[in-house]
Amino acid sequence: MKFFFPDSQDQVDPSFDFITEERDPFRVRQRDDLYAHEVLQPAPFDGLLVSKAIVDGTAAASTGKYTVAQRHRLYRQGAQAFFRLNTGSTQLKIMGDCGAFSYVNEEYPPYTVDEVIDFYDGCGFDYGIAVDHVIFQYEPTVVRTDPRAAEWVRRQEITLTLAADFWKRCSARDVHFTPVGVAQGWSPESYADAITTLQRIGYKRIALGGMVPLKTYEILACLRAIDNVRNRNTQLHLLGVSRYEDIPTFTSHGVTSFDSTSPFRQAFKDDKDNYYTPKRNYIALRVPQVDGNAKLKKRIQSGEIQQDQALRLERTALQLLRQYDTGQVDADPVLEALQAYSAVWDGKSDRTAQYRQTLEDRPWRTCGCTICGTVGVEVIIFRGSERNKRRGFHNLYVFGQRLRAQLGKDDS
Structure with a gap:
């Protein structure tokens, strides 16, 4: 089972000073900042998933998350050099997709088949996913002829037509990446129908799209239906689905890879599960910057709160957290400062x-990852991108441990 981490230009600055919150004035982000696979060794994933929509944008969004200079550098250097994938002990793979979520509201995908092939082959990807149009609805009892399924059928037919063209053009152009088909559906039967068509086209690797909002039992219902038509040598990829506790079951249904940002994003998006450990998750300690919290800035501007009072409370909370980590104070004054x-x-x-x-549990003290060993208590503080992204990298490290344990490859 292979885990691909979706790229969104998430890096950390090794020069960042957690006390002064200043950076090296000569820092160059792309050159000096580090990806998760550079900070953590071995890498916590098997490869990266890079979306064309993130790099190049779409007609609606016009630009992606990459600057013009970064985009040109990716095309010029290739993915292996751009992402510095050969710096660790394990050679990581690159999978490309179109980023169908970014154009879900459009009538038709904004990219041509040849544009997508140019992106994959030009950047030197290992796998390239065909152009698709995502279906979000899940209605297991609705058949193709039902009027309610008209839009879903249209999107599935677009996806399959583009998959056939993608396969044909990849063969004609003798590409250097492995083509991956996409199955979109709204029910177990519709997913199985898509798999049948994709296998007939020639695909041996097929990604299952639109499953992010599905519950586990719904995903398994689709996989069981696919089992009835899947060739023995057809390998499945789950787009955007992790659920490490179910990975062994997914594996038994032909799933050989998946991608997810969930472990990373929970570090700063979840209300309580911000810091992973092998046995449980913890909440991170929220100490936002006075000048970076919209709600607080509004209260200061209205005169409800004095800025110097907020700054004093912020600094006291940070100071006591660091003193607690070194054993100078117990938990109670820290908790009082955080609540104040x-x-x-x-x-x-x-x-x-x-x-x-x-x-009281101090989980960062017993963690073996490079992040916790380097920054200590700072990793558990919910505050700014440098701390939050490092906690996200830590979560990827623990997620990798959990995944290996589920697959019977526990390091402990």
């Missing part, structure tokens, strides 16, 4: 009980 500052910037949530568990 929370009353100013949040005013609604009391996370004291959850914070106490995080503080």
Whole structure:
């Protein structure tokens, strides 16, 4: 089972000073900042998933997350050099897709087949996913002839037609990447129908799209239906689905790879599961910057809160957290400081009980990843991208451990 981490230009600055919160003035982001696979060894994933929509944008969005200079450098250097994939002990793979979520509201995918092939082959990807049009609805009892399925059928037919053209053009152009078909559906039967067509075209690797919102039992229902038509040598990829606890079951249904940003994004998007450990998750301790929290800035501008008061509470919370980590104070004054500052910037949530568990267990002390060993308590502080992304990298490290354990490859 291979895990691909979707690229979104997420890097950390090794020159960042957590006390002064300043950077090296001569820092160049693309040159000096580090990807997760450079910070963590061995890499916590088997490869990267790079979307054309992220790199090149779409007609609607016009630009992606890459600057013009970064985009040109990727095309000029190729993916292996751009992402520095050969710097670690394991050679990582690159899979490309179109980023169908970015154009889900459009009538038709914004890229031609040849444009997508140019992107994959020009950047030196190992795998390239055909152009697709995502279907988000899941209605297992709706058949193709039902009027409610008209739009879903249209999108599935677009996806399959483009897959046939993609396969034909890849063969004619003698590309250097492995073509991957895409199955879109709204029910177990419709997914199985798509697999049948894609195998007939010639695909031996097929990605299953549109499954992100599905519950596990719904995904398994689709996989069981696919089992009835899947050739023994057909390998499946789950787009955007992780659920490591179900990986062994997915494997038994022909799934050999998946991609997900969930472990990374939970570090700063989840309400409580921000910091992974092999046995449980912890909440991160929220100490937002006074000048970076929209709610707090509004209260200061309205005169409801004095800026110097907010700054004092912010600095006290940070100081006590660091003193707690070195054994100078116990948990109670830290919790009081966190709650006092929370009353100013949040005013609604009391996370004291959850914070106490995080503080008393000190999970960053027993973690073996490079992040926790280097920055210590800073990794558990919910504050700014440098801390939050490092916690996301840590989560990828633990997710890799959990995945290996599920596959019977536990390192412990």
